[in-house]
Amino acid sequence: MWNKDKSIVLSQVLIKICYVGIVVCAAAAPKLVELYEKRAGTEGLYTPLLATLMCCVPPAIIALVCLDVLLWNIRKNRAFIEQNVKLLRSISYCCFCVAVIFIYFSILRPFAFVIVFAAGFFGIILRVVKNCFQQAVAIREENDFTI
Amino acid sequence: MIIVNLDVMMAKRKISSNELAEIIDITPANLSILKTGKAKAIRFSTLEKLCGALRCQPGDILEYVEETED
Numbered sequence: 001m002w003n004k005d006k007s008i009v010l011s012q013v014l015i016k017i018c019y020v021g022i023v024v025c026a027a028a029a030p031k032l033v034e035l036y037e038k039r040a041g042t043e044g045l046y047t048p049l050l051a052t053l054m055c056c057v058p059p060a061i062i063a064l065v066c067l068d069v070l071l072w073n074i075r076k077n078r079a080f081i082e083q084n085v086k087l088l089r090s091i092s093y094c095c096f097c098v099a100v101i102f103i104y105f106s107i108l109r110p111f112a113f114v115i116v117f118a119a120g121f122f123g124i125i126l127r128v129v130k131n132c133f134q135q136a137v138a139i140r141e142e143n144d145f146t147i
Numbered sequence: 148m149i150i151v152n153l154d155v156m157m158a159k160r161k162i163s164s165n166e167l168a169e170i171i172d173i174t175p176a177n178l179s180i181l182k183t184g185k186a187k188a189i190r191f192s193t194l195e196k197l198c199g200a201l202r203c204q205p206g207d208i209l210e211y212v213e214e215t216e217d
Contacts, residue, residue, distance in 0.1 A: 141187070142187050142188065145180060145185060145186050145187035145188070146186070146187060146188040146189070146190065147173065147177045147178075147180060147181050147186050147188075147189055147190065147193050
């Protein structure tokens with residue numbers, strides 16, 4: 001039977017897969033970019049694209065670590081705590097960071113603006129979720145200290 | 148600000164924390180939160196039980212003190 005715990009475990013497994021995916025992609029990035037350049041038949045994109053992808057690796061890993069800790073807290077029935085608000089804030093900053101990094105590449109290749117928009121949009125959504133969590137933490141604290 | 152004078156009333160009635168917690172049916176931990184002034188709110192039902200157990204008025208337990216800027 002599907003339940004809350006299994007759902008969290010599934011999310012944690014997906015995060016672990018993402019960890020591996022990012023490491024593999026970062027290691028294979030030079031080859032992948034080379035392949036993309038050959039297939040697309042464009043020149044002069046190798047360095048900017050590789051630099052953009054490499055710059056996105058740290059925020060992606062930070063976001064994954066934050067998600068992992070967040071899920072761990074939720075699993076321990078500590079969803080509405082101040083630490084989770086900070087984690088959500090960090091994840092949203094990571095999204096904004098990726099959006100900013102991709103701005104340069106989107107000047108060279110306008111289709112990359114989709115990534116800028118998507119990352120920025122995720123960042124905004126996460127900020128709203130963070131605000132909700134912040135409010136929930138305040139309500140929980142008030143409830144805990146109402147005797 | 149509101150000051151909780153629960154410890155004063157408890158001393159007057161010579162009642163211990165554990166005893167009072169048992170009478171009004173709350174945990175000693177929650178009573179401690181009330182006594183130390185960490186509580187953010189108090190339910191009317193709890194206040195009623197406290198007044199009943201300590202034979203006093205709400206005003207004997209709660210006191211309003213104007214905050215002064217230091």
